[in-house]
Amino acid sequence: MRLSTKGRYAVTAMLDLALQGGEGPVTLAEISETQGISLSYLEQLFACLRGKNLVRGVRGPGGGYYLGRTAENISIADIICAVDEWVEFTRCGGKKDCKDGKRCLTHNLWDDLSNEIFNFLGSITLAQLIERGGLKEEGCISEQDHDTPTLMPTSRTEAA
Amino acid sequence: MRLSTKGRYAVTAMLDLALQGGEGPVTLAEISETQGISLSYLEQLFACLRGKNLVRGVRGPGGGYYLGRTAENISIADIICAVDEWVEFTRCGGKKDCKDGKRCLTHNLWDDLSNEIFNFLGSITLAQLIERGGLKEEGCISEQDHDTPTLMPTSRTEAA
DNA sequence: TTATAACCAAGCAGTTAAGTAGGAAATAGC
DNA sequence: GCTATTTCCTACTTAACTGCTTGGTTATAA
Numbered sequence A, B: 001m002r003l004s005t006k007g008r009y010a011v012t013a014m015l016d017l018a019l020q021g022g023e024g025p026v027t028l029a030e031i032s033e034t035q036g037i038s039l040s041y042l043e044q045l046f047a048c049l050r051g052k053n054l055v056r057g058v059r060g061p062g063g064g065y066y067l068g069r070t071a072e073n074i075s076i077a078d079i080i081c082a083v084d085e086w087v088e089f090t091r092c093g094g095k096k097d098c099k100d101g102k103r104c105l106t107h108n109l110w111d112d113l114s115n116e117i118f119n120f121l122g123s124i125t126l127a128q129l130i131e132r133g134g135l136k137e138e139g140c141i142s143e144q145d146h147d148t149p150t151l152m153p154t155s156r157t158e159a160a
Numbered sequence C: 001t002t003a004t005a006a007c008c009a010a011g012c013a014g015t016t017a018a019g020t021a022g023g024a025a026a027t028a029g030c
Numbered sequence D: 001g002c003t004a005t006t007t008c009c010t011a012c013t014t015a016a017c018t019g020c021t022t023g024g025t026t027a028t029a030a
Helices: A005-020 A028-035 A039-051 A076-083 A101-122 A126-135 B005-020 B028-035 B039-051 B076-083 B101-122 B126-135
Strands: A055-058 A064-067 B055-058 B064-067
Touching: A005 A028, A005 A039, A005 A064, A005 A076, A005 A126, A005 B101, A028 A039, A028 A064, A039 A055, A039 A076, A076 A101, A101 B005, A101 B101, A101 B126, A126 B101, B005 B028, B005 B039, B005 B064, B005 B076, B005 B126, B028 B039, B028 B064, B039 B055, B039 B076, B076 B101
Parallel strands: none
Antiparallel strands: A055 A064, B055 B064
8 A cells, every 4th residue: 555645635635626516616726726736736646536537527618627426435545546556566476486484474464454554544435534524623723632433444453 | 644665664574573583583684585675775674663662673693683562562653653754744834824724624634534544553563463464374365355345455456 | 803783874776756848629608 | 610718638857765785883692
């Protein structure tokens, strides 16, 4: 799993789109202005997002972008995977040509963890983020008071 | 939160160390050999890990590395944060000099998500990973038999 | 004394990030 | 049809980062 600033830009832009996308399409120029991301870079990101049907572009004057599906059906993992291409790393080249079991075991453990992270991000939707964030919106200060059971991973973590 | 291949290397190395660190220290040369990571790169990673007291080095012949604490007390977030320095990104420069509330709101949402990911990774310890992974060790194949409905842990290979 | 292995620092090739530049194609309003 | 708008597309650029190499220095067990 790659989680870089590129993915952050994409999530930020999608959040912006979801927030103000109620009536009519949102132009990239607006997002660029609001979020401080260069227009051309946004275009590149949205080319990726469009390729995965996460957004839908409307050309011409009055055009812009819509969400490709409802915010309830777009997960953070969807967004990040669209722009940060998943690099299928080592895991012994996909085959089991490890010299001994140790290397392969370690890679398996990492693979499991990687899937865990992926599933976790896949369980968070744009709608959830917005709904949850809206509750603490007053004051524009992010106070991280964390007793939030709603977004925590499903109970696969501690047992198998 | 940054989650790059650098962090993956660090987690892999720490897993290796935890796995074979029962009796005596483990040399970086062994980890390098087993995991296929260059020795010098390991040295750089372990310099970071040592700085955060996640490992303890013993010089001289017969030397090597121990875990800095028990595997139960080392989380994945600890490891990743040690090598992938947390970049405290935008959030409007830490202050609330947003032009309007929108930008700030989006940043807050990202901040929340970022904390969520961090807490998630912080809730997984090396010991948990190993204990859980050991159960499905037979065959050296990571079988993702999670019953995740919407998520596709396998479909990212064909997403290209 | 010597071999071992952690420590340290400078630098390098390749990749990626993020942005720039300059368009082409679609479309609403005139 | 013309024009402005806005998506869409391609190529290039600068800076940063990754992963690795080289060449050391210390500490220490034998």
